[in-house]
Amino acid sequence: RKEVEQDPGPFNVPEGATVAFNCTYSNSASQSFFWYRQDCRKEPKLLMSVYSSGNEDGRFTAQLNRASQYISLLIRDSKLSDSATYLCVVSWSGGTSYGKLTFGQGTILTVHP
């Protein structure tokens, strides 16, 4: 089983749609959770951290369910500029004294007019 699993998509949605991405992680000792966005041939950029209480940033809402080891990202009122690959990222000790990030393979989103 992969440490972080995402539905690779692609998700093709019209402008204005609401779309949700899911992610599961295997390590119950995971400490921190993030969503990153990556445009084609560019670097990943931090979209938002994910907290147990859930958090919202404008049109984006992230949820964490530690019991089910499940993370979600909801995008409301999709824009053309939201088209990108969304990476689910989990941080855990990795057997070392330092934290390490583990990346999912990403979910591709295409928003069309």
Add this chain to the structure above:
Amino acid sequence: DGGITQSPKYLFRKEGQNVTLSCEQNLNHDAMYWYRQDPGQGLRLIYYSQIVNDFQKGDIAEGYSVSREKKESFPLTVTSAQKNPTAFYHCATGTGGYREQFFGPGTRLTVL
């Protein structure tokens, strides 16, 4: 202008050659990381460094080497022992531990 710079943006290597990828940061972050990304794949950790003069192997360190002589710099050498080095290489920095990381623009390495 704060940030992370990587050079070169594109790099071509002949088989059997070693090449070094540069990563410099002026964010005053203690931790620096190197990742490899293959098409359609997630990022995989090659090496990381939490402090100057110390670094640790990541998940796919074979065929790679690093140094951390300065806080601002963390160069990655892709050696001839790396059998399939063609990939996108990302450098990242952070304050360490379980906290978020920030990425440079990347270097695309192609072996001819």
